[in-house]
Amino acid sequence: MTVSDTRPTAPDPAAPPPAGPGGRRPWQTWLRSTTTGSRTFSVLVTGVLLVVLFGTGSARYENFGSPQVALNLLVDNAHLVVLAVGMTFVILTGGIDLSSGAVVALSTVIAASLLEAGWPAPVAIAVVLATGALLGWLMGAAVHHLQLQPFIVTLAGMFLARGLCFVISVPSIPIRDPFFQSMAQDVVELPGNTFLTYSVFIALAVLVAAVWVLHRTRFGRTVYAIGGNESSAALMGLAVGRTKVGVYVISGTLSALAGLLFTFYMLSGYSLHAIGMELDAIAAVVIGGTLLTGGAGYVVGSLLGVLVLGTIQALISFDGGLSSWWTKITVGVLLLVFVVVQRLTTRRARPGT
Amino acid sequence: MRTTPAGPADGAGPATPSQPVVEMSGITIEFPGVKALQAVDLRLFPGEVHALMGENGAGKSTLIKALTGVYSYDSGTVTVGGTERSFSSPAEAQAAGISTVYQEVNLCPNLSVTENIVLGREPRRRGHIDRRASRTRARAVLARLHLDVDPDSTLGTHPIAVQQLVAIARAVDTDCRVLVLDEPTSSLDAGEVAELFRVIRALRDSGVAILFVSHFLDQVYEISDRMTVLRNGQLVGEHRTADLPRLQLVQEMIGRELATLEDLERAAANPVPTDAVPRLSGRGLGRTGALAPVDLDVHAGRVVGLAGLLGSGRTELTRLLFGADRATSGELRMDGRPVRLRSPRQAIAHRIAFSSEDRKAEGVVGDLTVRDNLLLALQARRGWLRPIPRRTGDELVAKYMAALDVRPADPDALLRNLSGGNQQKVLLARWLLTEPRLLLLDEPTRGIDIGAKAQIQQLVAQLASDGMSVVFVSAELEEVVRICDQVVVLRDRQKVAELDGATSSVDDVVDLIARGGRS
DSSP states (O other): OOSTTOOOSSOOTTSOOOOOGGGOOHHHHHHHHBSSHHHHHHHHHHHHHHHHHHHHHHHHSTTTTSHHHHHHHHHHHHHHHHHHHHHHHHHHTTOOOTTHHHHHHHHHHHHHHHHHTTOOHHHHHHHHHHHHHHHHHHHHHHHHHSOOOHHHHHHHHHHHHHHHHHHHOSSOEEOOOHHHHHHHHOEEEETTTEEEEHHHHHHHHHHHHHHHHHHHSHHHHHHHHHHHOHHHHHHTTOOHHHHHHHHHHHHHHHHHHHHHHHHHHHOEEOTTTTTTHHHHHHHHHHHTTOOTTSSOOOHHHHHHHHHHHHHHHHHHHHHOSSOTHHHHHHHHHHHHHHHHHHHHHHHHHSTTO | OOOOOOOOOOOOOOSOTTSOSEEEEEEEEEETTEEEEEEEEEEEOTTOEEEEEOOTTSSHHHHHHHHTTSSOOSEEEEEETTEEEOOSSHHHHHHTTEEEEOSSOOSOTTSBHHHHHHTTSOOEETTEEOHHHHHHHHHHHHHHTTOOOOTTBBGGGSOHHHHHHHHHHHHHHSOOSEEEEESTTTTOOHHHHHHHHHHHHHHHHTTOEEEEEOSOHHHHHHHOSEEEEEETTEEEEEEEGGGOOHHHHHHHHHOOOOOOSOOOOOSSOOOOOTTOOOSEEEEEEEETTTEEEEEEEEOTTOEEEEEOOTTSSHHHHHHHHHTSSOOSEEEEEETTEEEOOOSHHHHHHTTEEEEOSOHHHHTOOTTSBHHHHHHHHHHHHHOTTSOOOHHHHHHHHHHHHHHHTOSSOOTTSBGGGSOHHHHHHHHHHHHHHTOOSEEEEESTTTTOOHHHHHHHHHHHHHHHHTTOEEEEEOSOHHHHHHHOSEEEEEETTEEEEEEETTTOOHHHHHHHHHHTTOO
């Protein structure tokens, strides 16, 4: 048995510094050996990328470096942050949720039509969230109890949610409700003549809650365990079924919440809102360092992933001369690069290589 | 991994060592058509390592599963700590203090060592997981096993051996009175085995009863205090390890089948001209972790037997000869010319045929007809662009079905409806159709009735006298000695001897397997 893969258990003053054999530096040993190691590395890479992208923008375009541009990344993408957090739960178990974009659209349509019918805003919001949770529960139950592929189940969920939008209303419904209006227009003034919307605070609160759930509760650790090895998790006596259904309920609910934030942003309910937004969320999660096979990644990475997407979009709109399709092309290339980087880091993380 | 000096044992052992902590008696389990276990007894004592011995199919796994609540038994009793118990799930058995660590590590490689130990029963404080207490508990159990593993490191970054030890740590983190280790050493090297044994001894000294299953005799003799030997689902005996000579153990495990088969007449073996170039010749052929380098010559018209216990390397060697696994050392020559076998396709191109040990998973296709199964390999050899003409196919199928006496004699019957022996004949015929120069047979007679067995043995002898070279693997030593011209004895993944089949006896082989040719 070798010493090479383990660090000294306790800080022993008499022990020599942890110089790994084979000339491995301490940080490399740390990368290889800690739980946080290679995944933290991926998140760091995303963070560095974000800084580089933003720096490039600041250098090339006047006013790009102003604080409000940075804050606008959050203001314009608060809904996507919430969506990506929900998606991270599902992807950590090794699943996928293709329905989330359609659930966003459905949420805008349900909210708008209920408000149009004169329902009070809190009730409309409750109905939207409950719908998202119910859809998520149905999909999770199908994935777990019928042992169906998450891809197919959530694809069906996507068509169902999108179809329901059209059943409720084909044309776009404007929203004039005072609460929704104020959520859309009121801002929180920050020092330096900058501001944030309430949606940003909601998104950040969701993020903090998600970090706590994933890292400090049995439910959260079971999410990671399932992603690592589902049959082992079951043999270890963990609540695999409940957890698997749970992540789809979380994703469905957060998709509905993202739909509400999107409604605040657009002030309308429309069947064709958020087309392909689930793919933006998946891209953000992957760029944020979460493995699509599950078991490794952080919601904070997903936040950074969303910000990277937002920065690319900002860069292209600042340029003015480039078509907005360049956003998609850049995101595509980035995604490819990140998946390759992931493959390389996971290969390194295995013993004996 | 470094070890700290063994501390005083955790005095958790029950009071009197004469009282077994687990007593299974008269356990009988019947599966449809098979008596998997017949009135088997097993006693586990606190502070003892108990080895469960037997060849494949002897019933070891079934007995373990009856103990750990995976299988229910048809008759018999299980007494744990003096009270009669019957577990309906592994979780129930674990709650009663019976933990199992399987050959493949059932943990989550993406989580930390600490989490793998405490997952599902983490200490909690004010509604969330108390990470500091988790780490303290993990450290405590690792210290109890004298393991120096960083509890914060990711499990997957450690070698399998360390992961296995962590699995043991998880098992003993609960109040564990009985620890079942099912083939824990099968993928470990010598140093790792020593580390595992140190942990096992520490647990034993703390009063845990350990049930240890392994195919390696040296290891069993090194670690165990007591043994129970099973054969064909029956109890052969319980012995103290110190009182049981190896020779007797091997005889008990293998058993002595009465000479129900008439001795095959062999034309005074097939003599080999001393100057002949062997059809197949391996020099230093080995694969890291699977087989130590082996020299092997197979001449035309000879049957070479590979004898040894399960896990001795006999299957590994045949897989190397077929290119199913790649050799990491040595060279292979066919008719004197060097060949490299990187895949079974290349082996087939050299006209080597391989009938696998696991005929259900790797051999026959149950949902195809006998005809389709027979023609599969020949068609593959011809390439898919040159279909076998219907009439040629029919003729070949009729000829080989008659020659091997496949029953029912219906080429359109689905293969899965045939008996094991007839499936084996179809598998053999499939390869014979391709007219191989070298035939590798891994356990061709396992699990088939005695009549079919005799037919297959006769066929092998016939094929050899027609000039084919055959490598014959069997756990039944009588069979090997009877039909092989040359017997290669393997033990613990090494070749220990080569005997002349005509002049040696089963006793010679048993002796070599037990003593490793050092006597």
